[in-house]
Amino acid sequence: MLFDVMWRRPRKWVMIPFIILVIAAFFAAGLIVEQAVALSRLLTGGQLTGMAIAGWIFYFIPFALLWAVALFIERKAGTNLTAVCLALLILLVPIVAHTFPAGYNETLADAITGPGGGAFVAGARNAVLGGLIPTVLVPFVLFNENLRVRFDDRTLRLMMIAPVVAVLTATLIAAVVLAP
Numbered sequence: 001m002l003f004d005v006m007w008r009r010p011r012k013w014v015m016i017p018f019i020i021l022v023i024a025a026f027f028a029a030g031l032i033v034e035q036a037v038a039l040s041r042l043l044t045g046g047q048l049t050g051m052a053i054a055g056w057i058f059y060f061i062p063f064a065l066l067w068a069v070a071l072f073i074e075r076k077a078g079t080n081l082t083a084v085c086l087a088l089l090i091l092l093v094p095i096v097a098h099t100f101p102a103g104y105n106e107t108l109a110d111a112i113t114g115p116g117g118g119a120f121v122a123g124a125r126n127a128v129l130g131g132l133i134p135t136v137l138v139p140f141v142l143f144n145e146n147l148r149v150r151f152d153d154r155t156l157r158l159m160m161i162a163p164v165v166a167v168l169t170a171t172l173i174a175a176v177v178l179a180p
Contacts, residue, residue: 018090026094030107033058033099037111037120046115052179055123056130056172062096063131065089071157101125119179126178130171134164 025032036058044050068085099108101121112120138160141147147156 022090022094025091026098029095029098030111032095033108034111037114037117040120041114041116044116048116048119048179049176051116051119052123052126052175053172055120056127056175057123058120059096059100059124059127060131060168062089062092063127063135065092066135100128119175122179123175126171126175130168133167134160138164 036054040051040054040058044054065085065088069082069089099105099111101108101124108121112118141160142153142156151159
């Protein structure tokens with residue numbers, strides 16, 4: 001009964017715990033990345049190829065979630081999936097942004113000290129490049145009016161699969177090859 005009264009009023013207070021959680025994710029980013037690197041090191045034995053792939057996967061996840069939200073947002077059946085992906089995306093972006101290896105990052109430097117740390121950074125840089133290129137370019141193709149006249153939405157989306165997969169494969173290969 002008390003909960004019914006509480007939910008009937010405007011629910012401005014609902015965002016407060018969520019904002020606190022996002023801020024906490026930003027401050028816990030160093031610990032989370034440190035544990036991800038430690039787990040990667042445990043699973044791969046610190047080998048350069050495995051660490052580069054682990055870094056690529058860790059930093060590519062926000063882009064994959066963003067694409068999932070964009071793909072499922074129109075479908076009624078995907079509303080729960082869209083909400084989950086959007087929530088995970090909002091929680092992961094502060095972690096990835098706080099620990100991105102651009103220049104000197106003390107939080108990341110502490111996490112990657114040890115075998116395979118440089119390979120993890122190479123994977124991270126290539127993952128962001130591989131996620132950013134399709135994220136920026138694909139909407140220009142999908143929302144181009146000339147192409148929409150010639151093709152339907154489904155065909156345009158299917159046409160974008162090959163270039164996106166090619167970019168992702170190229171950046172993953174580059175991460176493995178460029179791993180120090």
